[in-house]
Amino acid sequence: MRFIAEIDVMPKKEILDPQGKAVTGSMKNVGLAEITNVRIGKHITLELVADSKEQAAEKVDAACKKLLANLIMESYVFELAAV
Amino acid sequence: MRFIAEIDVMPKKEILDPQGKAVTGSMKNVGLAEITNVRIGKHITLELVADSKEQAAEKVDAACKKLLANLIMESYVFELAAV
Numbered sequence: 001m002r003f004i005a006e007i008d009v010m011p012k013k014e015i016l017d018p019q020g021k022a023v024t025g026s027m028k029n030v031g032l033a034e035i036t037n038v039r040i041g042k043h044i045t046l047e048l049v050a051d052s053k054e055q056a057a058e059k060v061d062a063a064c065k066k067l068l069a070n071l072i073m074e075s076y077v078f079e080l081a082a083v
Numbered sequence: 084m085r086f087i088a089e090i091d092v093m094p095k096k097e098i099l100d101p102q103g104k105a106v107t108g109s110m111k112n113v114g115l116a117e118i119t120n121v122r123i124g125k126h127i128t129l130e131l132v133a134d135s136k137e138q139a140a141e142k143v144d145a146a147c148k149k150l151l152a153n154l155i156m157e158s159y160v161f162e163l164a165a166v
Contacts, residue, residue, distance in 0.1 A: 008126045030149040035131045043091045043126035066113040
C-alpha cells in the first residue's frame, strides 16, 4: 500500500523562536498589528510504501526521530493517508 | 474574537526542492529507503483578533501574500479556529 504523510515539526513551546518573533514584529510594518505570536516550523510531505497503516506510521515516526525533527528543541505530529 | 491560524507554505510542485531531495537521499542511510518524494516547506501558527471568521481569513490571507509566502515559488493553505 502507498501512503502520503503530512508532518508538522514545530519548535517546542518553551523554546524561543527567533524567526517567528522577527515575523511577528514585521506584521506591524505591513499593517497587520492584530497578528501576534507567530511561530514557524517545518511542514514536510513524503510518500512511502508499507504493508499497513500501522507499519507506515511506525516508519514515519522513525523518520521523524532519526532525521526530520530535533527532539530536544522540536515536537512533531503527522497524519497518514492511503493513496 | 480570537483566532488561531495554522498555515502550510510549500514549494510549488513544479519547483525543485533541494532540501527535500537531500532528505530523500538521506532516508536510505537511516534504513528507510521506502520513503520517497520528501518535500519540505514551512508550518506557521499565529494568533489574531478579528470581528468574524471571514475577516480573520482575509487578514491571514493578507499576511501570507505580504510576508509569509513567496507566491512565485510557494503556495499556501491555512485553517482557522476560534479560541
